[in-house]
Amino acid sequence: MRRAPAVVFVAAVGLAWLAWDTGADPVRLARGLPWILDFVRRMVPPDLRVLPAALAGALTTAEIALLGTAVAAGLALPLGFASARNVAPPAVFYPARAGLNFFRSVDTLVYALVFVAAVGLGPFPGVLAVVAYTTTTLAKLYSEAIEGIDPGPVDAVTATGATRLQVLRFGVLPQVLPLFLSYVLYRLETNIRAATVLGFVGAGGIGFYLQTYLRTIDYPAAATVLLVTVAMVMVVDAVSSRLRDRLV
């Protein structure tokens, strides 16, 4: 505790430097406020003629998130077990854990850029991007759930003469499955949000419309797209969190 003043001083200096280096300037923000207000004013009233297009885009976005999350939930299963210290042999655990950390450091949007280049425009590269990012994040969450299990049932199943796979199926899986499902739903919520911007890089969904209307300075249409996005995210969040409550 005696070092607290020094820590505060160092932190203050550090933050000041960060503010200077990023050009953070309250005056500039204040000067820009009228432009933000103007932006919002020009969005009102929203142009409801583009509602059908926005809804179609939203549906595509939801489909990308849903399919991508579902595939990732399955792909992450073996990876999750492989990177759990208490069930995987060291020869499997260390490479699996390292691989996960490497691929997890890349965001969905970056994956989308790669996959658009690889397979072309449309929702498909979006699905691939969601799969790539979500598989690694879910595998990490799975492995942590597995590492937190009660070892008792694992001992008991092992003692019956069960194989390693049977021990996983009967001693481990029943303990972690509800947690896994809860994590999958949570990732679905985040993926819906992440997928709304995939269209910016040509990977399909509602982001494509938002970007198009913003670029053509059609703010009322962009407003409609934004409202639809917000509504969709809120609905998915509500449904998903209610499902998650029932799992725990």
Added chain:
Amino acid sequence: MIEIAGLSVVLPPATRALDGVDLTVGPGEFVVVLGRSGSGKTTLLRAINRLVEPTAGTVRVAGRAVTGARPVELRAIRRTIGMIFQQFNLVRRATALENVLAGRLGYAPHGPSLLGRFPAADRRLARECLVRVGLADLAERRADTLSGGEQQRVAIARALAQSPAVILADEPTASLDPHLAGSIMDILKGINAERGLTLVVSQHQLETALAYASRIVGLRRGRVVFDGPPSSVTPGAVATIYGDGEPA
């Protein structure tokens, strides 16, 4: 039935849990291993089916070498050794019947078992084992809705489902109320009498040990310090097992 010679176990980092144990248990014996907590009782039981890896010495069960057995052989031996734990070690989210079926994992066809499918004969046997412990009516109840005494009876049924030659019970009554402790020991004694099963039960409770055992083995600091019928347990012998203090 069980032949243990020169068995030593060093637990990481450097605890000598067992120190040169020699012990031969004949078919149909009801051996109670007595000792303070930390005397090596649990380690001895877990070394018999190699849930704990022995550092030195040999263990043979029904004439087959447990120490040095390769994985396939080890599993074949383990399925003939039922094990009961202080904390029951049931899969809490699974039903009583599903927990008992786990006792058949060493016998059931491997692939189908991973999908939760067991031969009809195995299911019948599992139900019979639940009947034997007086829980026929609770077969479909989830394990975590059962009382402690009921859970331990499910665990006994799981061990019985293995059609074992030997049952190891590690402090099976230590987590239960005294009146339940008696009923659990009665069930074990009944199994011992009617099926001629060999039982090795660890206990820290002297009176319970004397009431049920056909033979008492006293452990102290990882060594056998007493071995004889209950009638030969003199105050001097008790002092040898428990040390200078009063029996725990």
